[in-house]
Amino acid sequence: MQTLRLGLIGSGFMGRSHALAAHAVGLVFPQPVALVCELLADCEPGQAALQAQNLGFRRSTGDWRALVADPQVDIVDICTPNHLHYPMARAALEAGKHVYCEKPLALAVGQSRELASLAGARDCVTLVGFNYARNPVITLAAELIQCGELGRIHHVRGTHVEDYLADAFKPGGWRTRRAQAGLGALGDLCHVLSLTQRLVGEPTEVCADFQTVVSERPDGPVENEDQVHALLRFTGGATGTIECSRMAWGRKNGLTLEVSGSAGTLYFDQERQNELWLYRSDERGPEGFRRILLGPDQPDYAAFCPAPGHGLGFNDLKVIELRDLLAAVAGTAPAWPDFAAAARIDAVTDAMARSHRRGGWVGVSDPAAGGAGGNSQE
């Protein structure tokens, strides 16, 4: 069996989730490869050593460049604030490593596209952490759409609304600084676009409005948007809306998607991540939507649990994500969303930012867009 050695950079919220997945993936899914938690990097050697011990890594370093250059690392896993994704991913690809990176891929769509073409040229496997798109409920939704259960898709309604900055007196941290985060609520909550990419296809045009609700926080000015409302037109003719907010009191993970077609509607809500709601026009009746509860007939659920309705959680989606990365490295399945697919998501958020600045509709693949500055706000 091939052994792959993981180098994790960053050990905060996501670093811990990736470490949990790295330890679980071989137990949950039969693997063509064995994964070893080899090296952990964080800002400073003491912190890195402590976190390597806590998260079960063999070695540690306070220098991410040493991790990227380490011959004992095969996969570089980037779980740092957004502005570090581009230099870290670029250095890792130049060193010939496979790269697993948190979203958003980069601060500017030009950087994302550069990383995608570098990965292609070096023949490195890449994957971006759009974990919600791997929920077995979303896999089921994709199967239902593909086999025509909804008919011709005409409408999409997506939200990703949370309340992590609803308190105006809470410090914003790196997420409110343009140099470190790029976009605000939209960049952080762009997961909803990975769901539409998987289920509906690519948006071609967008019209968006951004708002910064709280302009000053205890740790300084807020430099990016708190909420976004956008209209979208998709290839294939569907139209829809996307809303993102980090100031929606009461919403903890309000990632929802509703897709309507000529024969029915599907509805998903991440706060109830084990349920899919279906309404079929040929079953029309006063009872409304039918609830489909996840069970072992979905293989990615069965791998965790033999009993229906017992439920998966947030971290389980990272295990599925890592399984997909390892399969791609082993050559048994393509990686999605790889850097090229993630660059298309960054192109949509970039187009939304341009639409907000200019007013009105803009094309996602506008050739004038996507250079330096890309999806950071003016």
Ligand SMILES: NC(=O)c1ccc[n+]([C@@H]2O[C@H](COP(=O)([O-])OP(=O)(O)OC[C@H]3O[C@@H](n4cnc5c(N)ncnc54)[C@H](O)[C@@H]3O)[C@@H](O)[C@H]2O)c1
């Ligand atoms: N996929 C998801 O569901 C999800 C959820 C939350 C965050 N994220 C993404 O994950 C990334 C990290 O977010 P987080 O919430 O884990 O942040 P965090 O602040 O909790 O953790 C960031 C980590 O990076 C480390 N770090 C910072 N600079 C570093 C450097 N120069 N060298 C090495 N380590 C460094 C920090 O010390 C910390 O351990 C972000 O890009 C964010 O958008 C994804």
